[in-house]
Amino acid sequence: MAKQVLVSGGAGFIGSHVTVELVQAGFDVVVADNFSNCDKTCYEGVCKILGCRPPLVEMDFCDLAAVERLFADYQIDAVIHFAAYKAVGESVAEPILYYKNNLLSFLNLLEVARRKGCNVLFSSSATVYGETDVLPVTEQSPRQPATSPYGNTKQICEDILRDSVKAYPGIKGIALRYFNPIGAHPSALIGELPRGVPNNLVPFITQTAIGKRECLSIFGNDYPTPDGTCQRDYIDIVDLARAHVCAVARMLDGKMEEPYEIYNVGTGRPISVLELVNAFEKVNGVKLNWKYAPRRPGDVTAIWADPTLANEKLGWKATRTVEETLASAWAWEKHLAGE
Numbered sequence: 001m002a003k004q005v006l007v008s009g010g011a012g013f014i015g016s017h018v019t020v021e022l023v024q025a026g027f028d029v030v031v032a033d034n035f036s037n038c039d040k041t042c043y044e045g046v047c048k049i050l051g052c053r054p055p056l057v058e059m060d061f062c063d064l065a066a067v068e069r070l071f072a073d074y075q076i077d078a079v080i081h082f083a084a085y086k087a088v089g090e091s092v093a094e095p096i097l098y099y100k101n102n103l104l105s106f107l108n109l110l111e112v113a114r115r116k117g118c119n120v121l122f123s124s125s126a127t128v129y130g131e132t133d134v135l136p137v138t139e140q141s142p143r144q145p146a147t148s149p150y151g152n153t154k155q156i157c158e159d160i161l162r163d164s165v166k167a168y169p170g171i172k173g174i175a176l177r178y179f180n181p182i183g184a185h186p187s188a189l190i191g192e193l194p195r196g197v198p199n200n201l202v203p204f205i206t207q208t209a210i211g212k213r214e215c216l217s218i219f220g221n222d223y224p225t226p227d228g229t230c231q232r233d234y235i236d237i238v239d240l241a242r243a244h245v246c247a248v249a250r251m252l253d254g255k256m257e258e259p260y261e262i263y264n265v266g267t268g269r270p271i272s273v274l275e276l277v278n279a280f281e282k283v284n285g286v287k288l289n290w291k292y293a294p295r296r297p298g299d300v301t302a303i304w305a306d307p308t309l310a311n312e313k314l315g316w317k318a319t320r321t322v323e324e325t326l327a328s329a330w331a332w333e334k335h336l337a338g339e
């Protein structure tokens with residue numbers, strides 16, 4: 001019988017891509033979402049891609065009774081937890097909202113998961129590494145104090161998971177630290193749907209290219225990098241989703257070597273903002289209106305992953321080129337525009 005995976009926040013950008021890859025790999029998936037930060041567009045896209053409708057439960061993980069009902073209604077073998085707020089700036093303005101939502105939902109999930117002996121995969125972030133001179137970063141690189149409540153919730157949830165699997169031997173946990181997820185599904189039926197003005201680079205690029213935004217600001221050209229703009233490790237969303245399939249399989253097949261494992265999910269390849277902009281223009285044959293602007297407060301100069309551990313232990317590797325990924329992001333933007 002197929003193993004059943006609960007994907008909390010499964011209707012969002014990453015969750016919807018993970019749902020597709022899990023089902024295509026032979027898992028049954030239960031999608032749970034409260035639709036606080038997305039509509040049903042991506043869930044419907046997932047159903048179209050798969051030709052079936054994974055069960056969808058509308059619920060809030062801050063409601064313990066609802067989490068208990070969910071686990072009573074479905075035989076869940078593993079959980080992937082995405083249900084969280086994710087806007088850095090908003091978290092600075094509304095710290096209580098962020099701590100309450102992101103911590104309580106995870107605690108509720110863990111409380112029930114541990115009673116059921118169900119392993120948990122937590123979606124963490126490379127933001128936990130902060131600014132560092134030693135690049136690329138490995139999982140052993142020290143975490144830096146978080147610079148936002150959002151980043152702090154990622155660190156605290158990692159610690160909660162680490163302490164919980166230590167205390168409760170019936171469950172195991174994996175944290176995946178994402179670098180910069182970009183792009184969309186090759187079908188152009190699911191992708192990123194930012195609310196309002198995008199904070200992230202690639203949605204801002206595609207919205208500028210389609211004419212929704214006038215001009216892209218490149219934040220800072222005086223960084224100590226080869227072209228003066230920041231460097232990041234941009235990871236294709238489908239590649240990222242596949243890392244979850246590998247991690248869940250490792251959990252369910254009893255292959256974990258430690259009760260708590262951490263993996264970087266990145267390409268190992270630094271790309272500057274300017275390089276990304278140039279690559280987008282070239283692969284899509286569009287001219288982008290952009291200008292240099294002052295540095296954005298809080299940005300680190302450069303960060304990229306050493307993905308060796310994920311390559312070796314998860315048997316996972318990023319496969320799509322940045323050109324393919326940027327083409328998929330553009331196809332998605334055009335799909336949204338009805339083109």
Ligand code: UDP
Binds near residue numbers: 200201204220273296
């Ligand atoms: N960036 C930019 N203009 C934008 C948005 C982002 O120049 O409108 C830069 C940002 O300064 C950083 C990189 O793009 O160097 C990636 O930013 P993003 O917000 O996508 O991800 P982050 O690395 O901050 O998580």
